[in-house]
Amino acid sequence: MRYLRIISIFLAAASTIAVLVWIVAQNLVPSGIFEAHWRPDASSALIGPVVPEARLLPLGISDDGMPYRSLVEEPVNFDVRLPSTFDTATVSVTVAGEPKIVELGGLASRATWTNDLRPGSNAIIDGLNWTAVRANGLTLYERRPDFKTVDDFLSNLPTAGVAVYRADVSSLVKIPGYAPAKTAQTYKTAFRGAASLKVYLNNEPLDFTFRTQDVNRHAGADGFTATATLNGSRIARAQLSDDGNDGADGKLSGLRDLRLYTDQPISGVVRIDLPAPDDIVFRETATKQRKFVFSSRFYAADNVGYLKDPAAFSLVSNGRRLYATTTHPEAFQTLAVGGQKLAIDDLNKPFTVSTNDDIRAGGLVAISSPYGDLRLETAGLFAFAKDNFFNPDPAPVTWETDVDKDGIDYILTSYVPPSRRGDWRTMSATFDLAKLSVVSRAANFTISVPGIGLQQKELRISAIDVTLKRAPLTKDGLWPAIVKMWRSVTGQQKEFVNSLTN
Amino acid sequence: MTEPANKIKNIVGTIVPPFATAATVLLIILSLLEYFRRGFVSLFLDFRIVAAVALVLWLVAVATEAPPRRRRLALVLPTLALAAALPIIYKLAMPYGRLGLATLVAGIAAIVVIFLSMIKE
Structure with missing residues (x-):
């Protein structure tokens, strides 16, 4: 019986160690591949x-x-x-x-x-009966076989009839007749939270000053780092620290400037990322840059506690469908979108309108809000004004794209059809x-x-x-x-x- | 009890307690590992299985071991171990739904009841 006990103790200890070794081995994944x-x-x-x-x-x-x-x-x-x-x-x-x-x-x-x-x-691309050429992870679909290679297409990018789907050709964009501005202009359309901008520069230094305010409506610190990148390389960064109030008491901080700039002149399309929390409101934007757009979303701020007047604003967009959402009943309003009206009368519900006709007719649609406090989203771009608008990306392929009606002859994409x-x-x-x-x-x-x-x-x-x-x-x-x-x-x-x- | 039955009881009473102790120690170690790094264990091993194995082994050990002192000791260790691991087991049992939680609570309650009845003996 004594030997039986010793053997039992040994086997029990060995089993425990075996389970632990197995657990560690499972976590280590020695093969380097885990499914x-x-x-x-x-x-x-x-x-x-x-x-x-x-x-x-x-x-x-x-x-x-x-x-x-x-x-x-x-x-x-x-x-x-x-x-x-x-x-x-x-x-x-x-x-x-x-x-x-x-x-x-x-x-x-x-x-x-x-x-x-x-x-x-992408059923739209899958359904195309066009010729396709591939290179470097990109596929060019052509209605007619005008270009023999993707490089040939990129070197001679047509000015019309081009759409992209998950492909970035912004580095190739040239705006004919563009000349840098001599003086800075201040835009008072306020926005809040995270935003991503694309800016066109032609042999000029990047220089943006955002006048910011922390509205302290959510608990937590509200610092962030803004970055500017050109062709994937960072060219400028600027940090905004918290205002020292990490509570949710709604007390407005003073106005603080966040300046993002380069010393050297630059040419190309620069991407600016502002990964700001929703408590940060960008009250004013001052820049010498003439052409800049917001990518896909624009969170229009309100003026609560800041100004008596509502934060009415107007924008332009090339998106073919606009989504608008508000989180406050005070911001229930009727948004003018081109010739249409979009009533926003419920909380946290994305109201939507198709802007296809306006875009097909004029390329842009005007958006006008009497109050502000709206989250706007689109598969496209927003700009403060028509003069600021430029299109760093040819028209994106969205689920509403009709290649015939939209006059698209070329689609450049990184898309690989699924098996x-x-x-x-x-x-x-x-x-x-x-x-x-x-x-x-x-x-x-x-x-x-x-x-x-x-x-x-x-x-x-x-x-x-x-x-x-x-x-x-x-x-x-x-x-x-x-x-x-x-x-x-x-x-x-x-x-x-x-x-x-x- | 007949002689062969007694013999079987003694053999089982010799073999099972070390495994019951090992299962309890394993449960404590796994619980601590999980406490420090959630997912280290539960991605690969279902805690309910380990807890159930430990519980069954201890119940067998209690049922077979003759001397009252060892029976009491046999009950103290798993009760304390399960009590120590309870917060972690509770946290882990939650995703498995009410049934998993109820099984654990019932098992722990059963041990406590047996333990108390042993103390009275």
Whole structure:
């Protein structure tokens, strides 16, 4: 009986150690490749759940026996939990359904809820019976075979009839007859929160001064760093610290200037990112630059506690559909959008209007608000005035694009059509995890289906597969990896660099 | 009790307690790992399985071990271990829904009841 007890103790201790070693090995992922799978009829510890649940229909079974969940509103998100540090995540989603455009995104910033969106499935491009030429990850679709190569097309970019889908050609933009302004102009259209601008410069220094105010309506510090980049390289940065009040008492700070500038003259299209929290209001914008536009969203500020007059404003846009949302009943209003009126009379509900006719007729649509306090969104650009507008990107392909009616002869895109099996298509995108926001060992991904609610379509999702990759562990790398894991376990080391900034 | 039955009881009473202790120690270590780094364990191992295994092993150990002192000791350790791990187990059980939570609470309650009845003995 004594030997039996000793053997039992030995086996029990060995089993405990074996389980612990197995857990550590699972977390270390020696091969460097880790796969996780989500299916609609089985929960996954590593992926999901897909939320918000209200945007999905209950579990269904297709004619070919595949379980699926149908998406009827967009976007939906899901977390992917990471057992250890990886370089890339390849997300594959298997879908079926009629929506024209499906995109996959990785959450890049939790502060501004910015997603790095990639093309997933595009029925408009898939339906083209045009010739296509490919090079360097780009595909050029041509109604007529005018260009033999993508480079030939980029070197001789046509001035009309060009549309892009997830391809950046802003570095090629030239505005004929443009001359830099001699004096700065101040624009008093106020906006708040995160914004992204594109600015055209022709041998002139970048110089923007934003007059900011912290309205302290949400708890937490409200500092941020503004950056300016040219062809992906940072050329200027400026920091705005919190005003010292991190409460939510609604006390307005004094006005503070945030100046973003370069000493040297620059030519090209510069991107300015203002990842500001919603408490930061940009009351005035002073610049010598004549051509600058806001990309896809513009959060018009209110004047509560600042001025007695409402923050009426006007903008122009080239977006073919405008979405307007407010969070305050005081901001219920009728927005003038071209010749149309858009009544905004409910909270947190995106009201929308198609501007296709105005855009097809004149290229731009005028937007006029009597009060302000609106979140405006479009698949296009906003500018304070027609004179400021320029188009760094040819017309984007949206779910409302009609290549014939819109006179499009060329589409340049990074889109690769998904693989197909029966009615199902599997779309994939690879994300650099260092550029995504990874918090609590989890990255967040998005499935976006623009206009799905308006189209009253369904997107069936039958599978989400994620492949995480990094270099395999070597003999020499094993001990550092265990040390790193220990430091990570004890909280001494962040798993992902980007976790520090998000 | 017949002689063969007694013999089986003694053998089981010898084999099971080390495994029950090991399962409890494992539960504590896994709970601590999870406490420090959420997802380190639960991505790969279902805590309900570990907790259920520990619970069953202890119940068998209690049922088979004869000397009252060892039976009491056998009850003190898992009760304390489960009590220490309760906040973490609770946190982890939550995503599994009310059923997972109810199973855990029922298991812990059962141990406490047996423990109290042993004290009375």
